[in-house]
Amino acid sequence: MDKGNIIFGRNPVSEYLKSGQNVDQIFFHEHIRQNDWMKMTLQLAKEQNIKYSFVPREKLNQLAGKENHQGVVAFISPIRYATVEEILDYARKVNEKPFIIILDSVQDPHNLGAIIRTAAAVGVHGIILPKHGSVSVTDTVYKTSAGTVQKCKIAKVTNLVQVIEKLKNEDIWFYGADEKGDKSFFDTDFKGGIALVMGSEGKGLHQKVAEHCDFLINIPMKNRVESLNVSVSAGLLMYKVFESRR
16 A cells, blocks of 8 residues: 555544544544544534445554554645646636646556646646545555656545536537547547546546447557556547547
């Protein structure tokens, strides 16, 4: 597990939650007392859709690297996440049709970092991640991206399908990468507002996400190669869009 940035101790964790800053996940001791502090902390976590779990003390010791964690350890993000509206505002500000990447449950921080780096290179306006079931921006992501996370707006949302439907009202076309797609990306003319939707490693797009894409496109391959790494696939598609938009 990529530790990323962590904080521990009851007051530091609760103050961080109260401030509204980005907390990715919280771990509590499995036998922690259910007092007022605990009730308040759980309420804040639920209000902010933060994943939390209860684990043995040994796990907390391992995460914190010490034993004086007071029964709580939290993972925090090294960046400030943007909103979807901020991504759209940025596209308007530079007078361009939106160019967005949606990552459906990508798990590997190295893949996310590589995708962010390419996205910054081709002028992607923003990347959208689901809050649950997806890797967050950790230190490993930051390092793999060579710091380009600071040049690309990244949003986390609760429901990808709802966001896709909302963005369709902004004249954005959704292209899902799928090996069973009926059209090659070579033959696809990416113009106008574009959102590329990439699936997770191994499993690809969730069925509901795929169903809400306007098009499903494939990347032709020879020699019976099963599939490309998601960061490689995303890079190919992003540069094809980049070429079309030029």
